[in-house]
Amino acid sequence: MADKRKSLFQKYVQRFFPKLQTLIEKINGKRTNPLTYLYKDTSILNKVYAQDNKWEATSVNTTYVAADFVALDSKLPIKSRPTLSTGNGKLPKSGSSRVLRESEITTLQVMEAQGGNSERIAKRLADDAVACDVGLDELMEYAFLSGFSNGYVALPDSDHENQMLRLNYGYFDSHTYALKDNEQITTADLVRVIENANDEQDTVQTIWISKSKFNELRKARDSRELVASAKSMTYTADTELPIPNSKAYKEAFTDEYNANFKIIDRTVVFEHNGSKKKVKPWNDNRVIFACNTQVGSFVYGQLAENTNRVNGVDYQLIDDFKLISKYSTTDPLTEKTSGQCIAAPIIEDVDQLYILDCSLTSAKVDETAEAKDTTDVKITYNGKTYDKAKFVAALNSITGGKQTVNTTDAKVLDRVNELSEEQVADLETAIASAVVTA
Numbered sequence: 001m002a003d004k005r006k007s008l009f010q011k012y013v014q015r016f017f018p019k020l021q022t023l024i025e026k027i028n029g030k031r032t033n034p035l036t037y038l039y040k041d042t043s044i045l046n047k048v049y050a051q052d053n054k055w056e057a058t059s060v061n062t063t064y065v066a067a068d069f070v071a072l073d074s075k076l077p078i079k080s081r082p083t084l085s086t087g088n089g090k091l092p093k094s095g096s097s098r099v100l101r102e103s104e105i106t107t108l109q110v111m112e113a114q115g116g117n118s119e120r121i122a123k124r125l126a127d128d129a130v131a132c133d134v135g136l137d138e139l140m141e142y143a144f145l146s147g148f149s150n151g152y153v154a155l156p157d158s159d160h161e162n163q164m165l166r167l168n169y170g171y172f173d174s175h176t177y178a179l180k181d182n183e184q185i186t187t188a189d190l191v192r193v194i195e196n197a198n199d200e201q202d203t204v205q206t207i208w209i210s211k212s213k214f215n216e217l218r219k220a221r222d223s224r225e226l227v228a229s230a231k232s233m234t235y236t237a238d239t240e241l242p243i244p245n246s247k248a249y250k251e252a253f254t255d256e257y258n259a260n261f262k263i264i265d266r267t268v269v270f271e272h273n274g275s276k277k278k279v280k281p282w283n284d285n286r287v288i289f290a291c292n293t294q295v296g297s298f299v300y301g302q303l304a305e306n307t308n309r310v311n312g313v314d315y316q317l318i319d320d321f322k323l324i325s326k327y328s329t330t331d332p333l334t335e336k337t338s339g340q341c342i343a344a345p346i347i348e349d350v351d352q353l354y355i356l357d358c359s360l361t362s363a364k365v366d367e368t369a370e371a372k373d374t375t376d377v378k379i380t381y382n383g384k385t386y387d388k389a390k391f392v393a394a395l396n397s398i399t400g401g402k403q404t405v406n407t408t409d410a411k412v413l414d415r416v417n418e419l420s421e422e423q424v425a426d427l428e429t430a431i432a433s434a435v436v437t438a
Contacts, residue, residue, distance in 0.1 A: 005327060006312035024318065152166060186222050187253070301321075390431065394431045
């Protein structure tokens with residue numbers, strides 16, 4: 001690797017580099033649509049410095065139970081302690097660079113010799129520094145939105161070429177739910193998750209959802225009815241109700257259920273081998289219910305180069321964690337601008353996050369199999385036929401319900417569709433021995 005040397009355009013660099021932070025803000029402010037970053041919002045992510053370049057998040061899975069009434073002089077009953085889960089690991093190093101190659105350097109030097117081009121030359125050099133800074137911001141925003149919606153994020157590890165560091169936040173399967181109807185998200189799906197959170201003594205404050213999924217939600221019949229009721233409209237099941245606009249639906253929902261929406265419609269552009277690709281980091285199939293406004297921390301560490309700066313190289317530390325440097329190299333001759341950081345958004349208190357996963361398949365009644373089962377002693381679930389009495393017993397043991405063999409298959413499967421992902425797994429284990437020949 002070529003050694004880093006003083007910039008070939010030192011006098012221009014010295015004009016703008018000390019003011020790089022202000023320059024970045026000024027350029028972004030002039031954009032038609034200024035770039036915004038949720039990961040920088042300290043009301044969402046608390047900014048934390050990690051001296052050892054490692055992150056750690058802790059969640060306590062606590063269920064508060066009522067105390068017991070006991071007779072005087074009696075022993076107090078022992079309650080179970082909450083389970084503690086922790087996630088931790090190395091913070092990833094990320095970076096990007098812009099390069100002026102020999103031919104481009106020659107062009108700038110010719111412009112300099114001709115005179116009167118100092119502003120153009122300075123702008124060309126400054127643009128590279130701004131691009132490196134914004135590139136890191138875009139990556140961190142991608143990491144936050146992708147990681148928050150999925151429960152994990154994979155980031156490139158600059159210390160190891162072609163390798164990724166995967167940060168898994170440890171979301172709970174017991175807090176993950178499927179749509180009741182595979183075809184469309186409805187208000188009832190949101191309400192079911194909110195009610196399950198209430199059962200665990202959690203109160204949902206914010207529902208994070210993609211713009212496209214929110215627009216789909218507004219079209220649901222029960223969403224239209226919610227807004228119609230909020231407007232004191234009279235309607236029947238046959239009344240054709242209009243699709244409410246975003247403001248009307250949000251206001252009606254918040255008024256009824258005391259939860260706000262955070263609608264995400266963000267695109268990040270990635271470049272690989274000169275090819276650019278637009279990516280929406282938020283998983284459109286995932287709706288996240290947060291019980292706190294602040295959902296985690298943005299954790300950053302210390303770059304070795306920041307404490308061991310190379311003589312002659314120009315450096316600026318932006319936002320406390322992004323190190324922008326400008327320098328030249330030989331063999332081949334290049335003028336380089338680099339940006340690097342050690343940082344990652346970390347989602348915390350995952351025991352107070354609930355997920356509606358629209359990609360999970362809900363169970364539906366197999367009409368053909370049910371028509372053949374004239375005695376109603378079987379039930380078909382996910383393509384397999386089970387002894388209905390054993391199936392219902394297993395379901396009741398998980399839900400505490402009181403369904404019987406006389407409950408319709410449709411109602412039994414409706415109850416299955418209200419289970420969390422963890423409960424579905426428990427049910428499938430419990431009914432494994434109840435499979436019968438169709």
